[in-house]
Amino acid sequence: MSLDYPSLQAIPTSYASCSLGSPSSPPPLLDRLDAIQAAGFSAIELSFPDILSYGATLLGHSPAPNDYDELCSVAAAIRAECDKRKLAVMMLQPFSNFEGWADGEDGRKDAFERARGWLRIMQAAGTDMLQVGSSDTPLEKLDLSKVVPDLRELCDLLKPHGARVAYENWCWSTHAPAWKDVWRIVNEVDRDNIGLCLDTFQTAGGEWADPTTETGLLDDVSKIELIERFQQSLDDLKFTIPKEKIYLLQISDAYMVPEPLSKEPDEAGLSPRGRWSHDFRPLPYNGGYLPVVDVTTAVLRTGFRGWFSYEVFDGGAEGTGRDVDIVAYSQAASNVHQRLLAECAGNVFPIGHDHKTRVADR
Template sequence: MSIDLATLTNIPISYASCSIGNSSTPLPEKLDALSKAGFKGIELSFPDILSFGKLHLGHEVKPDSYNELEKVAAEIKDMCKERNLKIMLLQPFANYEGWPQDSEGHKDALERAAGWIRIMQACGCDTLQVGSTDTPIEKLDKSRIIPDLCHLADLLAAHNFRLAYENWCWSSHAPNWRDCWEIVEAVDRPNIGLCLDTFQTAGGEWADPTTSSGIIESVPREELEGKFHKSMMDLGNTIPKNKIYLLQISDAYKVPRPLDSSPDESGLRPRGRWSHDFRPLPYNGGYLPIVEVAKGVLRTGFRGWFSYEVFDGGPEGKDMEREWDLASYAQTARNVQDRLIMECGGKKL
């Protein structure tokens, strides 16, 4: 089924605040660049709240100092309003679901949920992005995953907030869109939906950073392409458009040397390591079939937020902290959106 280009012209565009500049770039400068480039919203990233908190309050802010974080978030809300930017989501809420009842992990998850809801109230956003946990499966009680997410959805619903559940392709229990969609259906709350992502989808179902080719080699290439195409068609025919809350967009560099297939010393799996440092903007050196993912999402009828979330350490993955021309980079991202929309609508550039 073709996608009518005319229906794509008013898709709102957002940018993850963690994905522009480097770790020392002040948040106000990021917001200025994104606003001037024509972005309409941001995903507010928790590390940016912490770093701006130090700038705003004059001292380090601890991740669980929620009284101070509320003050910082309220100031960020005002800064975004001045720049006509909507805070459309708070992210990344991780390692929440599946802890054994009464464990320290479960207690910490509940405390963080309550604290992050306070931050959402202060900054004026209504959606919490939750990544499918990558806690090692042997540490989890899988029977708790659905009840935990039901509980979180109910906590959010009390404030008219939503839960955007994302498949992280290195997740220990839900690495692809089908896994997360089955969970969302089982949770069965009106305020839970999906955060889909071009990198997480193509990077999990088509690509593989542990192979010399950069793609999955356990099946022949033709079969792989067919399976991936079918998956994207199934996505378009399966998920109701109102159950997609946003599409995050990035590409991936092929790693210069295949990554070790074992978890690293911190327990992070290879696709997680790849995700952290090798994700450029589309059309800037990557190789994933991101247009096919975007088309799959658009075939559902979804016309909501396209949000750019990149972690560009360069082709070697070692240059995250380089100096950026923020205005130029933000404009490049804006131009990428125009090209992506044209290609989704059948206009090859």
């Protein structure tokens, strides 16, 4: 049965503040807020790097990442600018490398200090949702028995303030790279203020595609078996996850990399999928090759009608960066949203369809 297209029109839309413009040198934050508002989005995901960079402009110096007094004043100023534009701050992101640190690791103390500080920033920014990405800390530094208790403690910290955790599977995570992994963890945490941040890139980029192979696809099985396996995963998603446990769906596609990436971490320790995520994520229908429509349709078939948030890191097909007209780009994202909903409602393309429409370059 087709999804009802008119009912999809009520889905609220957000744009990640950090992901408009070149990933390496984004335009000033207020220019991006203007473009996002002009394109008809109703909210932003506020990124921590944008708080730091706008803080340098606002304060005349770069605030320290743990100076929460200064960071809260910056977040409050960003909230005021969003209010002027009738934009909500839907979520603070990305809270990384939080869960599962082994006792004695410095990262454990830092994780909970950051949690308390980021809660203050959330309050200043006027948002009730914190995105937590599944950790990519090396497994030898983790105690996986602490993942669930850590997330329970985080939920309990946020609960008195009416705040919640949107837990996302980052496809380069060392312990929970797939949606089934984070869903299992969320079930075990068993708190009413934790749910899922699902993502078309993270799902398809982990279970369908691989930037280290010649084909750009997982090559442990035949193409037919890959299609069947991925479709089974999407079927499991739509019949397993209650709609109320999905807090948002982030949307982007991925370019096939010009040359397969090394399977080894780079000098900064970032895995190939992490490097791919950083520079090769365009809007759907703009040169990427992931089955975005299929993932989105599966999420909608759970009954979810919450936030669709566009989070792209578009360094061009070569991943080297490109200049874009941010007003045209944000409008293109709004157009993509309408096309995506229409295709989910009745014109679903087969898995692996290559999207061709391009957004305007400057």
